[in-house]
Amino acid sequence: MITPSITTPTVAKWFAAANHGASYTTSLRPFGFLMTPIITVLGRPLGRANTPFKLIAPLNTDPATWLDATYTDIHTRASYSLSTTHHGAGTANAKTYRQIIDSYLTHPDARRLDRDGNRCTRHTSGYLAPIHVDAFHIEYTGKEADSHDEAAITATARPRRYATLHQPDRDPFRRWVLPVLGAIGPTQLVRDTDISSSAIVEILADRSRPHPKNTRKLTQAAVRHATRQLAGSDAQIPRQPLARLYSVAKRRSSGSPPC
Numbered sequence: 001m002i003t004p005s006i007t008t009p010t011v012a013k014w015f016a017a018a019n020h021g022a023s024y025t026t027s028l029r030p031f032g033f034l035m036t037p038i039i040t041v042l043g044r045p046l047g048r049a050n051t052p053f054k055l056i057a058p059l060n061t062d063p064a065t066w067l068d069a070t071y072t073d074i075h076t077r078a079s080y081s082l083s084t085t086h087h088g089a090g091t092a093n094a095k096t097y098r099q100i101i102d103s104y105l106t107h108p109d110a111r112r113l114d115r116d117g118n119r120c121t122r123h124t125s126g127y128l129a130p131i132h133v134d135a136f137h138i139e140y141t142g143k144e145a146d147s148h149d150e151a152a153i154t155a156t157a158r159p160r161r162y163a164t165l166h167q168p169d170r171d172p173f174r175r176w177v178l179p180v181l182g183a184i185g186p187t188q189l190v191r192d193t194d195i196s197s198s199a200i201v202e203i204l205a206d207r208s209r210p211h212p213k214n215t216r217k218l219t220q221a222a223v224r225h226a227t228r229q230l231a232g233s234d235a236q237i238p239r240q241p242l243a244r245l246y247s248v249a250k251r252r253s254s255g256s257p258p259c
Helices: 009-013 063-068 097-106 148-154 172-184 186-193 197-204 212-232 241-253
Strands: 055-058 071-073 079-083 091-093
Touching: 063 079, 172 186, 172 197, 172 212, 172 241, 186 197, 186 212, 197 212, 212 241
Parallel strands: 079 091
Antiparallel strands: 055 071, 071 079
8 A cells, every 4th residue: 555645736636526525624635644555466456457547545554454445436436345356346356465575586687687697587596696887977956747646546647757867977978979979981971861961060179069850860860880899899889879989989099900
């Protein structure tokens, strides 16, 4: 059971029906708490399998009463009951704390490696070593998050937006994209991006900052080139595009054979 707080008008409106006719002391107010059960993968009520579904209820600290409470779906305002053994037309199957704890026994940790240096799987056991992290790019961000509490409840909210503090000396385009673009050359870049040759020359010389649209085109061209270079050298290809650019730039700066 998750117990977030009521911190936005959107969340407060979910309890409008429950608060109707209730006194101030018994109503759900801003900064009060609610509870939302965790539903099993196949435990949604009949007819709600492929639709948004999230149950909420006023906070009750007595676990013995949770199965007897009435829960409201925030998307349809329909009422449902809970069960830990089955689901039906008006009943959802909720996870128990035992089920959640048991899942940790076979949950793979993406941040750890096994004794042979491979990523963890559900069947990995024994001593787990931390993954080496090469922190090649750092961005400072503010603490502001977009609808953090609402996202915790709905699990379908928009991706969080952070206030990023731009630093010219850490500009990823200058540090990682431009070196790869220089290896491609202006002639090929003109063909790949449809940007004029004069603009390409100015950008490669770092005398001009490209338009955001052209920045995306050039970055995509650089990532494609880096991916081909890494694949041709049988090197590991990172999933993150910026990491691919860094891998190629690092090999060049270290004097390694070109990819």
